[in-house]
Amino acid sequence: MPEPDEQELGPQIADAFQSKAHTVQGLRSAGYAAEARRRVHRRRQRLTMAAAAVVVVAAIGGVWGVIGGPSPVTTSSTAGSAADNGSKMAPGAPAEATVVCPEQHAILAAPTHEALPSGDGLDLDHAIVFGLEVCRYRLEGAQMLLGSAHFNAATAQQVVDAIKVLPERNPSLPVFKCTPQTARPKEAIVLRFDTATGIREVWVGYDGCSSAGFFTGTRTYGLYAAPLKLFMTGTVRPAGGIYLDHLKGW
Incomplete structure (x- = not known):
């Protein structure tokens, strides 16, 4: 068979390399875009969850603080205990000691x-x-x-x-x-x-x-x-x- 002319092969090889380069570049671009979309999606999820948590904390802020500590608001069980303790005191008992020694007596x-x-x-x-x-x-x-x-x-x-x-x-x-x-x-x-x-x-x-x-x-x-x-x-x-x-x- 007659060998192809070098002048014809040169342009064909160049076109092949160029097509390959475009394909690789396209795949990389597609991968980068997908990764970017995935990161944006995850960031939106985190922001949404954080916003929901803030709403929940604000809704129950009268009972629990932002860090989860107990509220100083007296609960019914605490009030009941205080009432029980008070009921066991002798009638007429003062809330605290009122007797003191006067300097002049x-x-x-x-x-x-x-x-x-x-x-x-x-x-x-x-x-x-x-x-x-x-x-x-x-x-x-x-x-x-x-x-x-x-x-x-x-x-x-x-x-x-x-x-x-x-x-x-x-x-x-x-x-x-x-x-x-x-x-x-x-x-x-x-x-x-x-x-x-x-x-x-x-x-x-x-x-x-x-x-x-x-x-x-x-x-x-x-x-x-x-x-x-x-x-x-x-x-x-x-x-x-x-x-x-x-x-x-x-």
């Missing part, structure tokens, strides 16, 4: 630690108490509040129960013959009980030489160690006293 001006006005005293036989503030005062010289301590309702009731069973006088304590100058105690303690009708007090005498005990304005209870051990602590615990020096176990 009536005992500082009273002639003796027995002179508690009857209207301010606590009726121990019928007392329901919600708390106790113990106040220790210096009565002689530079009068002042020496210390204070707070006790909860349970301890306050224990103090009441421990005092109300006592006799009027502790016969184991000595009886002193006093001059007016030595009769007045150097210090005393005031028990301020929180009750449904306000603050009611018991004055505690353990120094001086005229009398000792728990005074309510209408009754006197002897000085015994059992009640003292319940509240004589910290700054309200005396270093001593004429009657305390003869009382064991306090």
Whole structure:
């Protein structure tokens, strides 16, 4: 067979390479376009999901925060629990402790630690108490509040129960013959009980030489160690006293 002319083959080969190049370029262009469309589609999906999430969060924002934390709005179960707790409190119980030790107290001006006005005293036989503030005062010289301590309702009731069973006088304590100058105690303690009708007090005498005990304005209870051990602590615990020096176990 006669061999093709080189002049004819040249253009044919060139056309073939050019056609191949166009085909490859077309395939690449098609692939790039498909990949671009796929990425755009995925981006639109993410934006749509994010927008939906924002709408849901905004809709329930009163109950849940954007980060999923609980809302401060009180739920019905929480309110029910609070109501149940409140129903278990004693009638007339204050929401929080209201008894405090005043810097200036009536005992500082009273002639003796027995002179508690009857209207301010606590009726121990019928007392329901919600708390106790113990106040220790210096009565002689530079009068002042020496210390204070707070006790909860349970301890306050224990103090009441421990005092109300006592006799009027502790016969184991000595009886002193006093001059007016030595009769007045150097210090005393005031028990301020929180009750449904306000603050009611018991004055505690353990120094001086005229009398000792728990005074309510209408009754006197002897000085015994059992009640003292319940509240004589910290700054309200005396270093001593004429009657305390003869009382064991306090």
